[in-house]
Amino acid sequence: MITSLAPRRLQPLPRTVAPLHRESWDSYLRRLARANRIPSRLLHEHLDDPARIQPAPLPLLEAICDLSGQPRDRLLRALPDLRPPRPDDSEPVASLRLARSGWKLHPACSHCLMRKGVTDVLPRHWHWAPVSTRLCLRHGQWTDDRAKQFALRPVPEVLQAQRRHHRLRRQHGWGPVVLAIRAATTMMNGWFEYDAVVETRHRRMSALCRSDRRAYDNDPMVIASAYPETVALAGLLTAPGLRDLPFTGHPADMRLFIDEVRARVLPGYQYDYDNRRDPLVHWIAQGHRRRTLPVPTAACP
Known part of the structure; x- marks a missing residue:
């Protein structure tokens, strides 16, 4: 027996459009x-x-x-x-x-x-x-900004950084990588403020920005120019055998960690514990502080 369909409770609009893949x-x-x-x-x-x-x-x-x-x-x-939701969704x-x-x-x-x-x-x-998406790999277009999108073909290493970012998410899970990218972005911004910027980043900024254009805080082109180093530093901060080295108390471990920072992000970087402007000094100090916080214990019944 064929039953009639329930009537529409809203009249369809004259013109329709097809939904896009994963559109909101x-x-x-x-x-x-x-x-x-x-x-x-x-x-x-x-x-x-x-x-x-x-x-x-x-x-x-x-x-x-x-x-x-x-x-x-x-x-x-x-x-x-x-x-x-599925039946098992909370x-x-x-x-x-x-x-x-x-x-x-x-x-x-x-x-x-x-x-x-x-x-x-x-x-x-x-x-x-x-959450690891910053750009469109198919078209080499930076999309991580509400206002503007721009081509990344002159800086192919930014496209490679996006692939590494996706790889980090698959390897370590999206939560730890989000935290690592956030910390790495803060450090890269801090180094940028007092001009501890590698030559390759200057080249990327020159390729993306016009010579008469003034950059500003959180400028997407500035963020894109630092993206390869940001992802490389996030990889260091998520690596199980490396991220805990500054907190072991052994000078050899600290030297190994700084060597990794030089190799991945800032060649020639010199770590100075007394330099409070250095964002890495601040990050390590925060890490030490968090690790010495008392762990709450459940009250005995």
């Missing part, structure tokens, strides 16, 4: 609104107005399915933050499940979008990507 549902709604020449804010208000959706609140997936006219299965495959919110699994919302590469027929690349479209 909010980004998809913005593209759907632009295709129909209506403000995306009004489309969100339409979905959030209970008076328009009767007799009960409509799940977001079903609402987007009705509005877009796209098959439900296609939306589920393309938009991961609409997927319902987190019912899809975006939190993705974030806790090592994914993040990341601007989509403008060249990838144009290849898929999406020509309105501004404002940025967002998709879910591994």
Whole structure:
């Protein structure tokens, strides 16, 4: 016996767009609104107005399915933050499940979008990507910035650093690598402030930045120029046999760690414990402080 399908509770919009691979549902709604020449804010208000959706609140997936006219299965495959939890999932919110699994919302590469027929690349479209993503390897495009994307072909070592970053994530897990990249970025910024910058980084900055352009804090081109050294230093900070060397108390271990810093990041680097401007001195001091904190113990019943 064939039963009729339930009627749509929302009228489909005149124009539909296909969802992109791993696109966020909010980004998809913005593209759907632009295709129909209506403000995306009004489309969100339409979905959030209970008076328009009767007799009960409509799940977001079903609402987007009705509005877009796209098959439900296609939306589920393309938009991961609409997927319902599995029976063994402890987190019912899809975006939190993705974030806790090592994914993040990341601007989509403008060249990838144009290849898929999406020509309105501004404002940025967002998709879910591994937390280690900084650029598009297919098109050699730096994408880790909300405002601008730029080509990295003149600096191929930045592309290689992205591959090493992904490799670190697979080897050590995304959590430790995120912490290591954060610490390495802080150290690279500190060295940059008092001009302890290697010659190769100056060459990359010259290749990426115009001669008349003034850099600023957190400039994406400055960050990209330091990315190879940042990933190399993060590899040192996640290596099980090396990351604990500054905290053993043995001078030979400390010398070995500094030799690794010279080989990976700063040739000719001289470690001076009294130099409080040195970010590595600060990082080691913080590590010693954390390791001497008392460990809380459970109260006896």
